[in-house]
Amino acid sequence: MPTLYHHPLCPHSRFVRLILAEYGIETTLVEERAAERRREFLTLDPAGKTPVLVDDDGTVVPGASVIVEYLEDCLPPDFRGLRLMPLGLHERIETRRLIEWFNVKFFDEVTNYLVMEKVYKRFLAPEIGGGAPDMDLLRVARANLRPHIRYIGYLTEARRWLAGESLTYADFAAAAHLSCVDYLGDVPWDEDETVKHWYQRIKSRPAFRPLLADRTPGMTPGPVYAELDF
Amino acid sequence: MPTLYHHPLCPHSRFVRLILAEYGIETTLVEERAAERRREFLTLDPAGKTPVLVDDDGTVVPGASVIVEYLEDCLPPDFRGLRLMPLGLHERIETRRLIEWFNVKFFDEVTNYLVMEKVYKRFLAPEIGGGAPDMDLLRVARANLRPHIRYIGYLTEARRWLAGESLTYADFAAAAHLSCVDYLGDVPWDEDETVKHWYQRIKSRPAFRPLLADRTPGMTPGPVYAELDF
Numbered sequence: 001m002p003t004l005y006h007h008p009l010c011p012h013s014r015f016v017r018l019i020l021a022e023y024g025i026e027t028t029l030v031e032e033r034a035a036e037r038r039r040e041f042l043t044l045d046p047a048g049k050t051p052v053l054v055d056d057d058g059t060v061v062p063g064a065s066v067i068v069e070y071l072e073d074c075l076p077p078d079f080r081g082l083r084l085m086p087l088g089l090h091e092r093i094e095t096r097r098l099i100e101w102f103n104v105k106f107f108d109e110v111t112n113y114l115v116m117e118k119v120y121k122r123f124l125a126p127e128i129g130g131g132a133p134d135m136d137l138l139r140v141a142r143a144n145l146r147p148h149i150r151y152i153g154y155l156t157e158a159r160r161w162l163a164g165e166s167l168t169y170a171d172f173a174a175a176a177h178l179s180c181v182d183y184l185g186d187v188p189w190d191e192d193e194t195v196k197h198w199y200q201r202i203k204s205r206p207a208f209r210p211l212l213a214d215r216t217p218g219m220t221p222g223p224v225y226a227e228l229d230f
Numbered sequence: 231m232p233t234l235y236h237h238p239l240c241p242h243s244r245f246v247r248l249i250l251a252e253y254g255i256e257t258t259l260v261e262e263r264a265a266e267r268r269r270e271f272l273t274l275d276p277a278g279k280t281p282v283l284v285d286d287d288g289t290v291v292p293g294a295s296v297i298v299e300y301l302e303d304c305l306p307p308d309f310r311g312l313r314l315m316p317l318g319l320h321e322r323i324e325t326r327r328l329i330e331w332f333n334v335k336f337f338d339e340v341t342n343y344l345v346m347e348k349v350y351k352r353f354l355a356p357e358i359g360g361g362a363p364d365m366d367l368l369r370v371a372r373a374n375l376r377p378h379i380r381y382i383g384y385l386t387e388a389r390r391w392l393a394g395e396s397l398t399y400a401d402f403a404a405a406a407h408l409s410c411v412d413y414l415g416d417v418p419w420d421e422d423e424t425v426k427h428w429y430q431r432i433k434s435r436p437a438f439r440p441l442l443a444d445r446t447p448g449m450t451p452g453p454v455y456a457e458l459d460f
Contacts, residue, residue, distance in 0.1 A: 046381070059319070062327055065326070066327055066330060073319060089303060089304070090289065092299070093289070097293065100277075100293055100295065101277060
Protein backbone atom coordinates (compact mmCIF):
# COMPACT_ATOMS: atom_id res chain seq x y z
CA MET A 1 0.00 0.00 0.00
CA PRO A 2 1.41 3.45 -0.86
CA THR A 3 2.17 5.88 1.96
CA LEU A 4 1.18 9.53 1.95
CA TYR A 5 3.01 11.92 4.23
CA HIS A 6 0.45 14.62 4.85
CA HIS A 7 -0.99 17.07 7.33
CA PRO A 8 -4.76 17.00 7.96
CA LEU A 9 -5.12 20.74 7.32
CA CYS A 10 -2.50 21.06 4.57
CA PRO A 11 -4.60 21.86 1.46
CA HIS A 12 -2.12 20.27 -0.93
CA SER A 13 -2.28 17.05 1.09
CA ARG A 14 -6.08 17.17 1.03
CA PHE A 15 -6.01 17.61 -2.74
CA VAL A 16 -3.93 14.44 -3.11
CA ARG A 17 -6.05 12.51 -0.59
CA LEU A 18 -9.19 13.37 -2.58
CA ILE A 19 -7.61 12.28 -5.86
CA LEU A 20 -6.33 9.00 -4.44
CA ALA A 21 -9.74 8.30 -2.89
CA GLU A 22 -11.47 9.04 -6.23
CA TYR A 23 -9.14 6.54 -7.88
CA GLY A 24 -9.80 4.03 -5.10
CA ILE A 25 -6.11 3.87 -4.22
CA GLU A 26 -5.88 3.01 -0.54
CA THR A 27 -3.03 4.75 1.21
CA THR A 28 -1.35 4.64 4.58
CA LEU A 29 -1.49 8.16 5.97
CA VAL A 30 1.44 9.44 8.01
CA GLU A 31 0.92 12.79 9.68
CA GLU A 32 3.93 15.03 9.15
CA ARG A 33 4.52 18.42 10.72
CA ALA A 34 6.75 19.76 8.01
CA ALA A 35 7.82 22.82 10.00
CA GLU A 36 9.60 20.55 12.48
CA ARG A 37 11.95 19.49 9.65
CA ARG A 38 12.26 15.85 10.72
CA ARG A 39 15.46 14.40 9.31
CA GLU A 40 13.89 11.24 7.81
CA PHE A 41 11.29 13.37 6.06
CA LEU A 42 13.93 15.71 4.62
CA THR A 43 15.77 12.64 3.33
CA LEU A 44 12.63 11.64 1.42
CA ASP A 45 12.14 15.13 0.04
CA PRO A 46 14.74 17.85 0.58
CA ALA A 47 12.06 20.53 0.02
CA GLY A 48 10.50 19.20 3.24
CA LYS A 49 6.87 19.96 2.38
CA THR A 50 3.72 17.88 2.51
CA PRO A 51 2.39 15.96 0.65
CA VAL A 52 4.93 13.30 -0.30
CA LEU A 53 3.72 10.02 -1.80
CA VAL A 54 5.81 6.87 -1.45
CA ASP A 55 4.54 4.25 -3.85
CA ASP A 56 4.64 0.47 -3.31
CA ASP A 57 7.98 0.06 -5.08
CA GLY A 58 9.54 2.82 -2.96
CA THR A 59 9.22 5.54 -5.62
CA VAL A 60 9.13 8.90 -3.86
CA VAL A 61 6.86 11.54 -5.44
CA PRO A 62 6.99 14.93 -3.73
CA GLY A 63 4.47 17.73 -4.10
CA ALA A 64 0.88 17.88 -5.33
CA SER A 65 1.54 18.87 -8.93
CA VAL A 66 4.32 16.28 -9.37
CA ILE A 67 1.99 13.64 -7.88
CA VAL A 68 -0.77 14.60 -10.37
CA GLU A 69 1.56 14.20 -13.36
CA TYR A 70 2.94 10.95 -11.88
CA LEU A 71 -0.58 9.51 -11.63
CA GLU A 72 -1.23 10.65 -15.21
CA ASP A 73 1.96 8.89 -16.31
CA CYS A 74 1.14 5.67 -14.42
CA LEU A 75 -2.59 5.10 -14.48
CA PRO A 76 -4.39 3.60 -17.46
CA PRO A 77 -6.68 6.04 -19.34
CA ASP A 78 -10.18 6.32 -17.89
CA PHE A 79 -9.04 4.59 -14.71
CA ARG A 80 -12.14 3.81 -12.64
CA GLY A 81 -14.19 5.62 -15.28
CA LEU A 82 -12.57 8.94 -14.40
CA ARG A 83 -10.76 11.32 -16.69
CA LEU A 84 -9.58 13.94 -14.21
CA MET A 85 -7.13 15.27 -16.80
CA PRO A 86 -9.26 15.84 -19.89
CA LEU A 87 -8.12 14.74 -23.35
CA GLY A 88 -8.67 18.01 -25.22
CA LEU A 89 -5.72 20.37 -25.41
CA HIS A 90 -7.64 23.45 -24.26
CA GLU A 91 -9.27 21.56 -21.38
CA ARG A 92 -5.86 20.28 -20.30
CA ILE A 93 -4.47 23.82 -20.23
CA GLU A 94 -7.51 25.00 -18.28
CA THR A 95 -7.26 22.13 -15.79
CA ARG A 96 -3.57 22.74 -15.17
CA ARG A 97 -4.07 26.51 -15.03
CA LEU A 98 -6.67 26.08 -12.30
CA ILE A 99 -4.66 23.51 -10.33
CA GLU A 100 -1.90 26.12 -10.29
CA TRP A 101 -4.41 28.90 -9.48
CA PHE A 102 -5.55 27.14 -6.31
CA ASN A 103 -2.33 25.44 -5.26
CA VAL A 104 -0.20 28.56 -5.74
CA LYS A 105 -2.28 31.74 -5.94
CA PHE A 106 -5.17 30.84 -3.63
CA PHE A 107 -2.65 29.22 -1.27
CA ASP A 108 -0.39 32.29 -1.18
CA GLU A 109 -3.29 34.69 -0.76
CA VAL A 110 -5.66 32.74 1.50
CA THR A 111 -5.01 29.20 2.76
CA ASN A 112 -1.39 29.64 3.75
CA TYR A 113 -2.16 32.62 6.02
CA LEU A 114 -5.16 30.94 7.65
CA VAL A 115 -3.60 27.53 8.21
CA MET A 116 -0.26 28.96 9.33
CA GLU A 117 -1.76 31.46 11.76
CA LYS A 118 -4.63 29.37 13.11
CA VAL A 119 -3.23 25.84 12.99
CA TYR A 120 0.51 25.36 12.53
CA LYS A 121 1.53 28.15 14.93
CA ARG A 122 -0.38 26.46 17.76
CA PHE A 123 1.80 23.39 17.50
CA LEU A 124 5.16 25.01 16.84
CA ALA A 125 7.69 25.88 19.50
CA PRO A 126 8.12 29.67 19.85
CA GLU A 127 11.73 29.49 18.61
CA ILE A 128 10.59 28.10 15.23
CA GLY A 129 7.70 30.52 14.79
CA GLY A 130 4.96 29.24 17.10
CA GLY A 131 2.61 31.57 18.98
CA ALA A 132 -0.69 33.39 18.77
CA PRO A 133 -2.24 34.11 15.37
CA ASP A 134 -1.48 37.48 13.78
CA MET A 135 -4.92 39.06 13.48
CA ASP A 136 -3.81 41.37 10.66
CA LEU A 137 -2.81 38.42 8.53
CA LEU A 138 -6.14 36.71 9.21
CA ARG A 139 -7.91 39.86 8.02
CA VAL A 140 -5.78 39.95 4.87
CA ALA A 141 -6.61 36.30 4.13
CA ARG A 142 -10.36 36.82 4.63
CA ALA A 143 -10.32 39.91 2.40
CA ASN A 144 -8.36 38.01 -0.27
CA LEU A 145 -10.86 35.16 -0.11
CA ARG A 146 -13.80 37.23 -1.42
CA PRO A 147 -12.53 37.82 -4.97
CA HIS A 148 -11.62 34.13 -5.13
CA ILE A 149 -15.17 33.15 -4.18
CA ARG A 150 -16.44 35.49 -6.90
CA TYR A 151 -14.05 33.90 -9.39
CA ILE A 152 -15.24 30.38 -8.53
CA GLY A 153 -18.79 31.72 -8.90
CA TYR A 154 -17.94 33.18 -12.31
CA LEU A 155 -16.56 29.82 -13.45
CA THR A 156 -19.38 27.67 -12.03
CA GLU A 157 -22.06 29.89 -13.50
CA ALA A 158 -20.70 29.34 -16.99
CA ARG A 159 -19.68 25.68 -16.63
CA ARG A 160 -20.81 22.53 -14.88
CA TRP A 161 -17.40 22.01 -13.29
CA LEU A 162 -14.52 24.44 -12.82
CA ALA A 163 -12.50 23.61 -15.94
CA GLY A 164 -15.46 22.77 -18.20
CA GLU A 165 -18.29 20.28 -18.52
CA SER A 166 -16.50 17.41 -16.81
CA LEU A 167 -15.05 16.90 -13.35
CA THR A 168 -11.27 17.42 -13.31
CA TYR A 169 -8.33 17.75 -10.93
CA ALA A 170 -9.14 21.47 -10.82
CA ASP A 171 -12.33 20.85 -8.84
CA PHE A 172 -10.46 18.82 -6.26
CA ALA A 173 -7.72 21.43 -5.96
CA ALA A 174 -10.30 24.16 -5.30
CA ALA A 175 -12.36 21.97 -2.97
CA ALA A 176 -9.27 20.94 -0.99
CA HIS A 177 -8.39 24.56 -0.25
CA LEU A 178 -11.99 25.56 0.50
CA SER A 179 -12.37 22.57 2.84
CA CYS A 180 -9.41 23.78 4.92
CA VAL A 181 -10.83 27.29 5.06
CA ASP A 182 -14.25 25.83 5.91
CA TYR A 183 -12.79 23.78 8.75
CA LEU A 184 -11.57 27.07 10.16
CA GLY A 185 -15.08 28.53 9.71
CA ASP A 186 -13.93 31.25 7.31
CA VAL A 187 -15.87 30.62 4.08
CA PRO A 188 -18.64 33.20 3.49
CA TRP A 189 -21.04 30.65 1.97
CA ASP A 190 -23.84 33.20 1.62
CA GLU A 191 -21.85 35.25 -0.89
CA ASP A 192 -22.57 33.11 -3.91
CA GLU A 193 -25.18 30.39 -4.35
CA THR A 194 -23.53 28.79 -7.39
CA VAL A 195 -20.28 28.32 -5.45
CA LYS A 196 -22.23 26.68 -2.65
CA HIS A 197 -24.01 24.34 -5.06
CA TRP A 198 -20.81 23.38 -6.81
CA TYR A 199 -19.15 22.69 -3.44
CA GLN A 200 -22.16 20.67 -2.27
CA ARG A 201 -21.85 18.47 -5.34
CA ILE A 202 -18.16 17.78 -4.82
CA LYS A 203 -18.50 17.48 -1.04
CA SER A 204 -21.15 14.77 -1.51
CA ARG A 205 -18.75 12.48 -3.32
CA PRO A 206 -17.64 9.43 -1.30
CA ALA A 207 -14.00 10.51 -1.71
CA PHE A 208 -14.75 13.53 0.48
CA ARG A 209 -15.97 11.56 3.51
CA PRO A 210 -12.62 10.90 5.19
CA LEU A 211 -11.81 14.63 5.06
CA LEU A 212 -15.13 15.53 6.66
CA ALA A 213 -14.36 13.11 9.48
CA ASP A 214 -10.94 14.72 10.16
CA ARG A 215 -10.63 16.43 13.51
CA THR A 216 -7.57 18.37 14.63
CA PRO A 217 -7.13 18.06 18.42
CA GLY A 218 -8.25 21.19 20.22
CA MET A 219 -9.85 22.68 17.09
CA THR A 220 -13.57 22.30 16.53
CA PRO A 221 -14.44 22.56 12.84
CA GLY A 222 -16.66 25.38 11.53
CA PRO A 223 -20.43 24.95 11.97
CA VAL A 224 -21.22 23.54 8.50
CA TYR A 225 -17.92 21.75 7.91
CA ALA A 226 -19.32 18.22 7.86
CA GLU A 227 -22.84 19.10 6.63
CA LEU A 228 -23.69 18.05 3.10
CA ASP A 229 -26.72 20.34 3.08
CA PHE A 230 -25.65 23.73 4.43
CA MET B 231 4.45 33.16 -34.87
CA PRO B 232 3.55 32.57 -31.18
CA THR B 233 3.72 35.52 -28.80
CA LEU B 234 5.32 35.38 -25.37
CA TYR B 235 4.34 37.98 -22.80
CA HIS B 236 7.40 38.18 -20.61
CA HIS B 237 9.63 40.39 -18.53
CA PRO B 238 13.39 40.35 -19.29
CA LEU B 239 14.28 39.71 -15.64
CA CYS B 240 11.35 37.46 -14.75
CA PRO B 241 12.99 34.05 -14.18
CA HIS B 242 9.89 32.09 -15.23
CA SER B 243 9.83 34.03 -18.51
CA ARG B 244 13.52 33.31 -19.04
CA PHE B 245 12.91 29.61 -18.43
CA VAL B 246 10.27 29.56 -21.18
CA ARG B 247 12.40 31.65 -23.54
CA LEU B 248 15.25 29.16 -23.13
CA ILE B 249 12.98 26.19 -23.81
CA LEU B 250 11.41 27.77 -26.89
CA ALA B 251 14.85 28.68 -28.21
CA GLU B 252 16.10 25.12 -27.65
CA TYR B 253 13.13 23.86 -29.66
CA GLY B 254 13.81 26.45 -32.36
CA ILE B 255 10.33 27.97 -31.92
CA GLU B 256 10.61 31.62 -32.90
CA THR B 257 8.44 33.86 -30.77
CA THR B 258 7.36 37.49 -30.74
CA LEU B 259 8.36 38.85 -27.34
CA VAL B 260 6.07 41.40 -25.68
CA GLU B 261 7.45 42.99 -22.53
CA GLU B 262 4.83 43.02 -19.80
CA ARG B 263 5.11 44.73 -16.42
CA ALA B 264 2.72 42.44 -14.60
CA ALA B 265 2.55 44.62 -11.48
CA GLU B 266 0.87 47.36 -13.52
CA ARG B 267 -2.09 44.98 -14.07
CA ARG B 268 -2.81 46.05 -17.62
CA ARG B 269 -6.43 45.21 -18.46
CA GLU B 270 -5.71 43.42 -21.78
CA PHE B 271 -3.10 41.26 -20.04
CA LEU B 272 -5.51 40.32 -17.24
CA THR B 273 -8.05 39.33 -19.88
CA LEU B 274 -5.51 36.91 -21.32
CA ASP B 275 -4.66 35.49 -17.90
CA PRO B 276 -6.59 36.52 -14.80
CA ALA B 277 -3.63 35.51 -12.61
CA GLY B 278 -1.80 38.38 -14.30
CA LYS B 279 1.70 36.93 -14.14
CA THR B 280 4.42 36.47 -16.72
CA PRO B 281 5.05 34.40 -18.77
CA VAL B 282 1.96 33.86 -20.93
CA LEU B 283 2.32 32.13 -24.30
CA VAL B 284 -0.22 32.80 -27.06
CA ASP B 285 0.15 30.19 -29.76
CA ASP B 286 -0.50 30.69 -33.48
CA ASP B 287 -4.13 29.54 -33.24
CA GLY B 288 -4.79 31.93 -30.34
CA THR B 289 -4.46 29.28 -27.61
CA VAL B 290 -3.47 31.04 -24.38
CA VAL B 291 -1.09 29.13 -22.12
CA PRO B 292 -0.34 30.88 -18.83
CA GLY B 293 2.53 30.09 -16.48
CA ALA B 294 5.83 28.26 -16.87
CA SER B 295 4.75 24.83 -15.64
CA VAL B 296 1.53 24.85 -17.71
CA ILE B 297 3.59 25.88 -20.75
CA VAL B 298 5.99 22.97 -20.19
CA GLU B 299 3.17 20.42 -20.06
CA TYR B 300 1.51 22.07 -23.08
CA LEU B 301 4.71 21.70 -25.09
CA GLU B 302 4.96 18.08 -23.94
CA ASP B 303 1.36 17.53 -25.09
CA CYS B 304 1.91 19.20 -28.48
CA LEU B 305 5.40 18.50 -29.66
CA PRO B 306 6.39 15.23 -31.30
CA PRO B 307 8.71 13.02 -29.21
CA ASP B 308 12.39 13.84 -29.62
CA PHE B 309 11.52 17.15 -31.26
CA ARG B 310 14.75 18.64 -32.62
CA GLY B 311 16.59 15.68 -31.10
CA LEU B 312 15.78 16.89 -27.58
CA ARG B 313 14.03 14.97 -24.85
CA LEU B 314 13.78 17.64 -22.17
CA MET B 315 11.20 15.55 -20.33
CA PRO B 316 12.85 12.13 -19.99
CA LEU B 317 10.96 8.91 -20.74
CA GLY B 318 11.75 7.01 -17.53
CA LEU B 319 9.26 7.37 -14.70
CA HIS B 320 11.86 8.22 -12.05
CA GLU B 321 13.58 10.72 -14.31
CA ARG B 322 10.24 12.37 -15.04
CA ILE B 323 9.53 12.74 -11.31
CA GLU B 324 13.01 14.14 -10.76
CA THR B 325 12.69 16.60 -13.65
CA ARG B 326 9.32 17.87 -12.43
CA ARG B 327 10.50 17.96 -8.81
CA LEU B 328 13.40 20.19 -9.80
CA ILE B 329 11.34 22.45 -12.08
CA GLU B 330 9.13 23.01 -9.02
CA TRP B 331 12.17 23.39 -6.77
CA PHE B 332 13.51 26.29 -8.81
CA ASN B 333 10.27 27.88 -9.98
CA VAL B 334 8.67 27.83 -6.53
CA LYS B 335 11.22 27.29 -3.74
CA PHE B 336 14.25 29.04 -5.23
CA PHE B 337 11.93 31.79 -6.49
CA ASP B 338 10.29 32.32 -3.08
CA GLU B 339 13.61 32.24 -1.25
CA VAL B 340 15.94 34.03 -3.66
CA THR B 341 14.89 35.34 -7.08
CA ASN B 342 11.62 36.98 -6.07
CA TYR B 343 13.29 39.09 -3.38
CA LEU B 344 16.19 40.15 -5.60
CA VAL B 345 14.16 40.94 -8.72
CA MET B 346 11.36 42.65 -6.78
CA GLU B 347 13.68 44.79 -4.70
CA LYS B 348 16.33 45.59 -7.30
CA VAL B 349 14.31 45.69 -10.53
CA TYR B 350 10.51 45.89 -10.33
CA LYS B 351 10.44 48.44 -7.49
CA ARG B 352 12.47 50.88 -9.63
CA PHE B 353 9.77 50.96 -12.26
CA LEU B 354 6.68 50.92 -10.06
CA ALA B 355 4.82 54.00 -8.89
CA PRO B 356 5.16 54.46 -5.10
CA GLU B 357 1.42 53.85 -4.59
CA ILE B 358 1.70 50.31 -5.99
CA GLY B 359 4.87 49.40 -4.11
CA GLY B 360 7.68 51.20 -5.94
CA GLY B 361 10.68 52.64 -4.13
CA ALA B 362 14.18 51.91 -2.91
CA PRO B 363 15.24 48.29 -2.32
CA ASP B 364 14.81 46.91 1.20
CA MET B 365 18.39 46.02 2.17
CA ASP B 366 17.26 43.48 4.77
CA LEU B 367 15.40 41.50 2.13
CA LEU B 368 18.43 41.59 -0.16
CA ARG B 369 20.52 40.15 2.68
CA VAL B 370 17.93 37.42 3.28
CA ALA B 371 17.96 36.51 -0.42
CA ARG B 372 21.76 36.36 -0.58
CA ALA B 373 21.89 34.21 2.55
CA ASN B 374 19.20 31.89 1.14
CA LEU B 375 21.15 31.58 -2.11
CA ARG B 376 24.13 29.81 -0.51
CA PRO B 377 22.40 26.52 0.43
CA HIS B 378 20.84 26.49 -3.04
CA ILE B 379 24.28 26.79 -4.65
CA ARG B 380 25.46 23.92 -2.44
CA TYR B 381 22.43 21.86 -3.49
CA ILE B 382 23.12 22.47 -7.19
CA GLY B 383 26.73 21.49 -6.47
CA TYR B 384 25.60 18.30 -4.74
CA LEU B 385 23.46 17.38 -7.77
CA THR B 386 26.05 18.27 -10.42
CA GLU B 387 28.80 16.39 -8.63
CA ALA B 388 26.79 13.17 -8.80
CA ARG B 389 25.24 13.65 -12.24
CA ARG B 390 26.09 15.15 -15.61
CA TRP B 391 22.92 17.31 -15.60
CA LEU B 392 20.65 18.29 -12.73
CA ALA B 393 18.02 15.58 -13.09
CA GLY B 394 20.34 12.81 -14.34
CA GLU B 395 22.61 11.97 -17.23
CA SER B 396 20.67 13.95 -19.82
CA LEU B 397 19.75 17.59 -20.23
CA THR B 398 16.18 18.29 -19.07
CA TYR B 399 13.79 21.15 -18.36
CA ALA B 400 15.24 21.17 -14.83
CA ASP B 401 18.57 22.53 -16.07
CA PHE B 402 16.83 25.40 -17.86
CA ALA B 403 14.68 26.20 -14.83
CA ALA B 404 17.77 26.42 -12.63
CA ALA B 405 19.78 28.35 -15.22
CA ALA B 406 16.93 30.82 -15.79
CA HIS B 407 16.85 31.74 -12.12
CA LEU B 408 20.63 31.85 -11.79
CA SER B 409 20.88 34.06 -14.89
CA CYS B 410 18.58 36.64 -13.26
CA VAL B 411 20.61 36.58 -10.07
CA ASP B 412 23.80 36.79 -12.13
CA TYR B 413 22.49 39.83 -14.03
CA LEU B 414 22.14 41.48 -10.62
CA GLY B 415 25.72 40.43 -9.77
CA ASP B 416 24.69 38.30 -6.79
CA VAL B 417 25.92 34.79 -7.63
CA PRO B 418 28.96 33.75 -5.52
CA TRP B 419 30.58 31.81 -8.39
CA ASP B 420 33.67 31.00 -6.34
CA GLU B 421 31.68 28.90 -3.86
CA ASP B 422 31.48 25.76 -5.97
CA GLU B 423 33.48 24.84 -9.08
CA THR B 424 31.06 22.13 -10.23
CA VAL B 425 28.17 24.59 -10.22
CA LYS B 426 30.22 26.99 -12.29
CA HIS B 427 31.14 24.29 -14.78
CA TRP B 428 27.54 23.10 -15.13
CA TYR B 429 26.41 26.71 -15.65
CA GLN B 430 29.18 27.31 -18.21
CA ARG B 431 27.97 24.30 -20.17
CA ILE B 432 24.36 25.45 -20.27
CA LYS B 433 25.26 29.10 -20.77
CA SER B 434 27.29 28.15 -23.86
CA ARG B 435 24.24 26.75 -25.65
CA PRO B 436 22.98 28.91 -28.53
CA ALA B 437 19.55 29.16 -26.82
CA PHE B 438 21.20 31.20 -24.08
CA ARG B 439 22.55 33.94 -26.36
CA PRO B 440 19.47 36.18 -26.50
CA LEU B 441 19.33 36.25 -22.70
CA LEU B 442 22.96 37.25 -22.46
CA ALA B 443 22.29 40.14 -24.84
CA ASP B 444 19.37 41.43 -22.69
CA ARG B 445 19.94 44.80 -21.10
CA THR B 446 17.51 46.46 -18.72
CA PRO B 447 17.69 50.26 -19.09
CA GLY B 448 19.63 51.88 -16.26
CA MET B 449 20.89 48.53 -14.94
CA THR B 450 24.33 47.32 -15.95
CA PRO B 451 24.59 43.53 -15.67
CA GLY B 452 27.01 41.89 -13.23
CA PRO B 453 30.67 41.67 -14.31
CA VAL B 454 30.61 38.11 -15.68
CA TYR B 455 26.99 38.07 -16.85
CA ALA B 456 27.71 37.71 -20.57
CA GLU B 457 31.08 35.92 -20.26
CA LEU B 458 31.13 32.27 -21.27
CA ASP B 459 34.47 31.76 -19.54
CA PHE B 460 34.28 33.31 -16.10
